[in-house]
Amino acid sequence: xxxxxxxxxxxxxxxxxxxxxxxxxxxxxxxxxxxxxxxxxxxxxxxxxxxxxxxxxxxxxxxxxxxxxxxxxxxxxxxxxxxxxxxxxxxxxxxxxxxxxxxxxxxxxxxxxxxxxxxxxxxxxxxxxxxxxxxxxxxxxxxxxxxxxxxxxxxxxxxxxxxxxxxxxxxxxxxxxxxxxxxxxxxxxxxxxxxxxxxxxxxxxxxxxxxxxxxxxxxxxxxxxxxxxxxxxxxxxxxxxxxxxxxxxxxxxxxxxxxxxxxxxxxxxxxxxxxxxxxxxxxxxxxxxxxxxxxxxxxxxxxxxxxxxxxxxxxxxxxxxxxxxxxxxxxxxxxxxxxxxxxxxxxxxxxxxxxxxxxxxxxxxxxxxxxxxxxxxxxxxxxxxxxxxxxxxxxxxx
Numbered sequence: 001x002x003x004x005x006x007x008x009x010x011x012x013x014x015x016x017x018x019x020x021x022x023x024x025x026x027x028x029x030x031x032x033x034x035x036x037x038x039x040x041x042x043x044x045x046x047x048x049x050x051x052x053x054x055x056x057x058x059x060x061x062x063x064x065x066x067x068x069x070x071x072x073x074x075x076x077x078x079x080x081x082x083x084x085x086x087x088x089x090x091x092x093x094x095x096x097x098x099x100x101x102x103x104x105x106x107x108x109x110x111x112x113x114x115x116x117x118x119x120x121x122x123x124x125x126x127x128x129x130x131x132x133x134x135x136x137x138x139x140x141x142x143x144x145x146x147x148x149x150x151x152x153x154x155x156x157x158x159x160x161x162x163x164x165x166x167x168x169x170x171x172x173x174x175x176x177x178x179x180x181x182x183x184x185x186x187x188x189x190x191x192x193x194x195x196x197x198x199x200x201x202x203x204x205x206x207x208x209x210x211x212x213x214x215x216x217x218x219x220x221x222x223x224x225x226x227x228x229x230x231x232x233x234x235x236x237x238x239x240x241x242x243x244x245x246x247x248x249x250x251x252x253x254x255x256x257x258x259x260x261x262x263x264x265x266x267x268x269x270x271x272x273x274x275x276x277x278x279x280x281x282x283x284x285x286x287x288x289x290x291x292x293x294x295x296x297x298x299x300x301x302x303x304x305x306x307x308x309x310x311x312x313x314x315x316x317x318x319x320x321x322x323x324x325x326x327x328x329x330x331x332x333x334x335x336x337x338x339x340x341x342x343x344x345x346x347x348x349x350x351x352x353x354x355x356x357x358x359x360x361x362x363x364x365x366x367x368x369x370x371x372x373x374x375x376x377x378x379x380x381x382x383x384x385x386x387x388x389x390x391x392x393x394x395x396x397x398x
Contacts, residue, residue, distance in 0.1 A: 017278070017281045017282070017283065017284055018081070018082070018278045018281065019047055019081050019276060019278060019281065019310070020047050020048055020050060020082075021284065022281075022284055022289060022303060022306060022307070023044050023047050023048045023307070024048050025284065025303070026303040026304065026306075026307060027044050027048060027307065029304075030044075030303075030304055030307045030308075031044065033304075034308070036311065037314070038317075039314050039315075039316065039317050040311045040314050042077065043077060043079045043080075043310075043311065043314050044307075044311075046075035046076075046077035046079075046080060047075065047077065047079075047080050047081075049075055050074055050075035050077070050080050050082055050083065051071075051072040051073065051074055051075075051082060052072050053072060053387075055072060055073040055074070055075060056072070056073050056386075056387060057070060057071050057072035057073050057387040058070075058071055058073075058384050058385060058386055058387050059071075059384070059385045059386075059387050060372065060382045060383070060384055060385075061382065061383050061384075061385060062375035062377065062378060062380045062381070062382055062383075063380055063381045063382070063383055064375065064378055064380030064381070065375060065377055065378045065380060067375050067376070067377045067378070069376075070387060071372075072387075078272075078274075078315075079274055079275075079313070079314055079315075080274070081274050081276060081277050081278050082278065084272040084273070084274060088268050088271060088272035098328060098333060098337065099263060100153060100176055100327075100337075100340060100341060100344055101341075101344050101345070102176060102177050102178055102187075102189070102344060103177035103256045103257055104174050104175060104176055104177050104256060104257045104263045105174070105175045105176075105177060105190075105195040105253060105254070105256050105257070106172065106173070106174060106175075106253070106254040106255075106257070106266070107134075107138065107172075107173045107175055107195065107198075107201075107251065107252070107253045107254075108170055108171070108172055108173070108250075108251070108252045108253075108254075109130065109133075109134040109137075109170060109171045109173065109205055109249075109250075109251055110168070110169075110170040110249070110250040110251075110252075111126070111130055111168075111169040111170060112244060112247060112249060112250075114240060114243070114244060114247075115213075115244070116167055116168075116169070116227075117226070117227030117228045118222065118227075118228040118231065119167075119169055120167065120226065120227060120228070120312070121222075121223045121224070121225055121226055121227065121228045122222050122223050122228070123315070123316055123319075124316045124319055125216060125221065125222065126169070126213075127158055127169065127315075127319065129209055129212050129213060129216075130158070130169060130170075130171050130209070131156055131158065131171060131323055132208075132212070133205050133208040133209035133212065134156060134171045134173060134205055135154055135156060135173070135323070135325040135326070136208050137201055137204040137205040137208055138152055138154055138173065138175060138196070138201070138325075138326075139151065139152060139154070139325060139326050140204060141196045141200065141201055141204060142179055142196065142326075143182075147196055147197070148178070148179060148188060148190060148196070149181065149182070149188060150178065150179030150180055150181055150182075150187075150188040151179045151180050151182070151326050151327055151336065152175055152176055152178075152179040152326045152327065153175070153176040153179070153324075153325075153326050153327030153328040153337065153340070154173050154174070154175050154176075154324065154325040154326050154327075154328055155173070155174045155322070155323075155324050155325075155328055156171050156172065156173045156174075156322070156323045156324075156325065157171065157172045157173075157270045157271050157321060157322050158170075158171055158315075158321045158322075159171075159172060159270070159273070160275070160312065160313045160315075161275040161276075161312075161313050163293040163294055164291070164293050164299045164301070164309075165275050165276060165291075165301075165306070165309035165310060165312070165313070166309065166312075167309075167312045167313075172270050174257075174263060174266070175195060176326075176327065177189060177190045177195070177256055178190050179326070179327065179340075180327060180336055180339060180340045180343070184336060184339050186343065187340060187343040187344055193255065193256060195253055195256075196253075198251045198252070198253050199248075201251050201253075202248060202249045202250065202251040203248075203249075205249055205251060206244070206245070206247075206249040207245075209249075210241060210244060210245060213241075214241060217231075217237060271322050274313070275309075275310060275313040276291065276310065280292040282298055284303070287300050288300045288301050288302045288303060288305075288306070289301050289302075289303055289306040327340055361373050
């Protein structure tokens with residue numbers, strides 16, 4: 001159930017159906033019958049409490065007409081579908097100083113289905129391999145004079161889901177349409193519409209990933225339990241390794257972006273996306289949870305299965321899901337990236353401290369067109385006050 005505002009005060013409008021409604025309706029029963037990691041427990045708790053009286057809030061009062069409106073605080077969990085828009089806007093604002101004025105490519109590296117069980121038991125290790133192998137394949141092939149002979153700039157984002165919330169780890173890479181020559185004297189642009197050969201890229205990605213995976217296996221660094229328990233048998237692992245070496249790994253390169261603005265708009269769609277937005281929820285009834293998948297298509301999932309799939313995509317605590325490589329690597333920002341920007345004729349950005357970061361109200365206005373500093377009825381100035389909530393009811397000890 002939604003928490004209700006104090007009598008006579010109108011709460012901010014909410015979507016008809018939210019992930020939080022499903023968690024509140026079925027979360028307790030799910031927790032009783034499943035073994036969860038601490039971070040998965042935290043996600044269910046935070047989503048259920050987000051923007052409810054449980055987290056407190058504030059009251060906006062119009063200084064002119066006296067209109068009153070309550071807004072509850074956000075949970076700020078990075079897996080919550082209601083807490084990503086402003087974080088996304090702040091991230092894009094910070095990245096504006098690093099984008100290069102050139103076209104860019106979108107390349108997707110996908111983990112083979114045979115390794116998903118191993119990934120579920122070793123999320124951090126396998127996701128790290130996925131990031132490192134994809135970036136190294138791009139950088140090595142980019143440095144090869146046969147293809148480009150330059151250092152690329154890469155921003156990578158991990159996604160772990162399909163449209164119906166199944167586990168499907170893959171990395172989206174936004175790659176500069178060219179790179180800096182080894183001597184730093186030239187910007188070498190890619191051919192129009194072509195970055196690197198995807199079959200060669202896929203084979204290089206496969207080799208780098210499997211070499212790293214074998215080292216982890218030989219060092220005893222992998223957890224071989226649950227869906228990965230069969231791989232404790234070295235002969236089975238060797239057969240899987242050999243099969244994967246013979247399999248073509250999926251690497252997909254999309255058409256290039258236009259300019260830096262388009263790159264950032266696209267990046268914003270991918271960096272802070274969670275597995276399921278509230279907009280894709282259709283209904284919750286006796287059949288289960290109905291959600292939109294592609295176009296007009298929908299899928300119906302039992303509530304228990306819906307929550308199980310939702311929690312498949314909870315990342316390990318502290319795990320970094322957005323990474324930068326090559327020219328975009330932190331160590332190159334003030335050196336090789338700055339040289340590349342000069343060669344491309346870009347104006348150096350102003351020092352970060354010269355422009356204060358946008359406030360919550362300014363970002364919300366830019367994203368939604370809603371100015372919380374103005375009354376929605378008369379347009380007058382709004383004063384914000386902490387929401388006074390009744391003290392919790394003490395437990396009955398009689």
